Amino acid sequence: MLSTIRQLPLSSAVKSHAHDFHQIVITLCGSSTFEIEGLGGRVNAFSGCLVPANHEHYYSGQGYNRQLIFDIPDDAPALTGEHRELIALFDAPRFFALDGALRHYLAFVESELDHGFYGQALEQQPDRVAATLLGALKARLATPLPASRRQLDLAPIDRFITARLAEPLKVADLARLACLSEAHFSARFRTQTGLSPWQYVRQKRLSAARELVAQSRLALADIAVQTGFANQSALSHAFRRRYGCSPRALRNQLSTPAPGAAASGAASSHATLDGWR
Structure with missing residues (x-):
């Protein structure tokens, strides 16, 4: 299945759900609140979170706000083939802030959305955009865990x-x-x-x-x-x-x-x- 990208505001009413695809949610303006299985809080502009599939999450918008949302199935091109290592980013909920370089990339993504890249010839463009963003986040969020030879029971x-x-x-x-x-x-x-x-x-x-x-x-x-x-x-x-x-x-x-x-x-x-x- 292919990924999708959309922009929308969040209601001030607190809602919750879970779904069988992963999400990247980035606050473009205003602020929002996200709680993913007990982890989270206020998300200001140019910050976001990674929501793993099947994780119950609560969310709401604060005043005027706009969110950029990537819906990414686990078998999407952005998480398979040469990008298959990126799925490890969704092993647990994560929150992040966009640095200068990623803000520039976000401006590019918004421009692409404004011009519309969902034509038949570009149906995989959302996955290309998502894979690039996830690759950049992986480089910034990676924290090596101590190695252990002991197997889990x-x-x-x-x-x-x-x-x-x-x-x-x-x-x-x-x-x-x-x-x-x-x-x-x-x-x-x-x-x-x-x-x-x-x-x-x-x-x-x-x-x-x-x-x-x-x-x-x-x-x-x-x-x-x-x-x-x-x-x-x-x-x-x-x-x-x-x-x-x-x-x-x-x-x-x-x-x-x-x-x-x-x-x-x-x-x-x-x-x-x-x-x-």
Whole structure:
């Protein structure tokens, strides 16, 4: 999926939500307030924050304000291929201020938006702009963490996640199990598993949802609730991206014997399910 860039003011009413894509939010004028899983505060002009996907955040605008917002899916060109190392910036919420060079780059971005770069030939321009900005932020925000050869014990983390699939889970909760700071835990976790903590949790949720789809007759809306998705639509969207088909299509596939299959429906279903493991 491609990234998008937009400008808008924030209402003075405090709102909250979470979404399955990452965000860069920069205050262009006025000020705003952002709190991302307990971290944050007032964000003045030419400052901003990185909002990791699936992180509940509260936000509001202060008086007249204008925000520049980048919406970046984890499979967008800005975070994949030659830019794949940039996704580590979203391992935890971050706040930043723009220096002189980045303010000049921001002026360029605003000019591009004013002239419109969303023509068919330039549909990936928002990702190019986002990748350049993220690369500059990476150089400024990078803080080397102390190296450690000790591996994280994933067993208690897996048990904690499995027991709370239906509940909101925070990276801070998992970091506490490992007795590490959130940033240190996220870096160690990615090095060990190749995934950020929220990607790992999402895989656990989807795996559990797939088992329920295949082995129960629960309504898809109930499965979504039991595995921590906001609703059936959110489950179906994530499920299709990971497995290439919707939960309903998988259930139909497993319940319909293939032509020439053995009479035993149970054997057929188990054989088909094994192919998804």
